[in-house]
Amino acid sequence: MARLAQTAGLTDIQQEILSTVRNFVDKEIIPVATELEHRDEYPTQIVEGLKELGLFGLMIPEEYGGLGESLLTYALCVEEIARGWMSVSGIINTHFIVAYMLKQHGTQEQKDTFLPRMALGEVRGAFSMSEPALGSDVSAISSKGVRDGDEYVLNGQKMWLTNGGTSTLVAVLCRSDEGHPEGTAPHKSMTTFLVEKEAGFGEVRPGLTIPGKIDKMGYKGVDTTELIMDGLRIPANRVLGGATGRGFYQMMDGVEVGRVNVAARGCGVAQRAFELGVSYAQQRHTFGKPIAQHQAIQFKLAEMATKVEAAHAMMVNAARKKDSGERNDLEAGMAKYLASEYCKEVVEDAFRIHGGYGFSKEYEIERLYREAPMLLIGEGTAEIQKMIIGRRLLEEYRFQG
Ligand SMILES: Cc1cc2nc3c(=O)[nH]c(=O)nc-3n(C[C@H](O)[C@H](O)[C@H](O)COP(=O)(O)OP(=O)(O)OC[C@H]3O[C@@H](n4cnc5c(N)ncnc54)[C@H](O)[C@@H]3O)c2cc1C
Numbered sequence: 001m002a003r004l005a006q007t008a009g010l011t012d013i014q015q016e017i018l019s020t021v022r023n024f025v026d027k028e029i030i031p032v033a034t035e036l037e038h039r040d041e042y043p044t045q046i047v048e049g050l051k052e053l054g055l056f057g058l059m060i061p062e063e064y065g066g067l068g069e070s071l072l073t074y075a076l077c078v079e080e081i082a083r084g085w086m087s088v089s090g091i092i093n094t095h096f097i098v099a100y101m102l103k104q105h106g107t108q109e110q111k112d113t114f115l116p117r118m119a120l121g122e123v124r125g126a127f128s129m130s131e132p133a134l135g136s137d138v139s140a141i142s143s144k145g146v147r148d149g150d151e152y153v154l155n156g157q158k159m160w161l162t163n164g165g166t167s168t169l170v171a172v173l174c175r176s177d178e179g180h181p182e183g184t185a186p187h188k189s190m191t192t193f194l195v196e197k198e199a200g201f202g203e204v205r206p207g208l209t210i211p212g213k214i215d216k217m218g219y220k221g222v223d224t225t226e227l228i229m230d231g232l233r234i235p236a237n238r239v240l241g242g243a244t245g246r247g248f249y250q251m252m253d254g255v256e257v258g259r260v261n262v263a264a265r266g267c268g269v270a271q272r273a274f275e276l277g278v279s280y281a282q283q284r285h286t287f288g289k290p291i292a293q294h295q296a297i298q299f300k301l302a303e304m305a306t307k308v309e310a311a312h313a314m315m316v317n318a319a320r321k322k323d324s325g326e327r328n329d330l331e332a333g334m335a336k337y338l339a340s341e342y343c344k345e346v347v348e349d350a351f352r353i354h355g356g357y358g359f360s361k362e363y364e365i366e367r368l369y370r371e372a373p374m375l376l377i378g379e380g381t382a383e384i385q386k387m388i389i390g391r392r393l394l395e396e397y398r399f400q401g
Helices: 012-038 044-053 071-084 086-105 108-119 247-283 295-323 329-353 355-359 364-377 382-396
Strands: 125-128 144-148 151-162 169-175 190-196 202-205 208-210 224-235
Touching: 012 044, 012 071, 012 086, 012 364, 044 086, 071 086, 071 247, 071 295, 086 108, 086 125, 086 151, 086 169, 086 190, 086 247, 086 364, 125 151, 144 169, 151 169, 151 190, 169 224, 169 247, 190 224, 190 247, 247 295, 247 329, 247 364, 295 329, 329 355, 329 364, 329 382, 355 364
Parallel strands: 125 169
Antiparallel strands: 144 151, 151 224, 169 190, 202 208, 208 224
């Protein structure tokens, strides 16, 4: 299966990391993924393996104990992991976003405190923007942080925290009016608070409750939760970057790298669906020959493989652009949009190739069929990606007449 989704120009180190991760995925993830997913069971043993491989610190700089690798290396690892089981890529994704936000925007004290333990996977990150009444419209956030001496008091309800129960450090976006008078643009009066907590459910620290896992149609195994803040007191030195009013930009920066990551997940799930489809098509016989010998099925395989290649190329391009220090919101938006749509289509084609068996829980494609839709929503829906892409295109191609 090595023909598709190859990446030219990788260093020896990148190739070695990827082959180690692929090996781990084939041996430790694929054989157990569907069973654990059906039981909605957290993959503790797999997570321990990821820690040993150093994956929680892949992009954290070496001075903090990480591997200091690029976004491209990270995205290619995520692609491999999602090929095995998308939920596992979800476990490292929010961690990676929080570590990235700390690296880019944290004070020196915040970096020194959290990054070394995050690199080891001892502190695990989640990020929280969404609320029950909003996801796309981040400017409408109503959770609030109000200064009280050397602390902030946080109140509000958050929704859809991936790793909400298992994480111990949550980057929470709240409105904070301090220094920002009434009438300030909504995105200029938001602050990211670094909230430390115990892992688990219930009241995990005074004023902070994680009620329990949301029961999802797919993407099981990884916990997704609500978060309720009721007079939660946070020391003032836990404002990300040390100053209020920058939270919106910090979160958008994190989500931008997160989008490359979601694109990579779409690539990985689509690759696995192709592998399953092409294999089944050569084993199942109808009308006296393998279904792969019917032109209609070959056309499906051709379309699926073309989509796998195209999505991979766009994802790699978006990651490389960010790694070169350039703005990549256009490329990341396009890659996320295309990879998630193609992923859904490739999975659906692989499902159809399986005929009735695709509907049975005994076949892996059933799990992929329930996983793919999450990619259409997380880190910004298709409509939101198209809004970002459209705006950027109008900037680039401004009418000069
Ligand atoms: C499994 C899962 C895990 C998640 N994990 C996290 C997490 O870790 N942290 C976090 O903060 N959030 C997380 N989310 C939340 C996710 O980011 C939001 O669900 C997503 O941004 C969409 O927001 P919404 O659900 O409120 O939909 P809405 O914003 O209500 O949108 C509903 C529909 O309207 C469309 N729409 C909205 N505005 C416009 C517009 N201006 N023009 C055209 N169409 C529009 C949308 O595209 C969508 O089709 C997660 C969600 C899921 C399902």
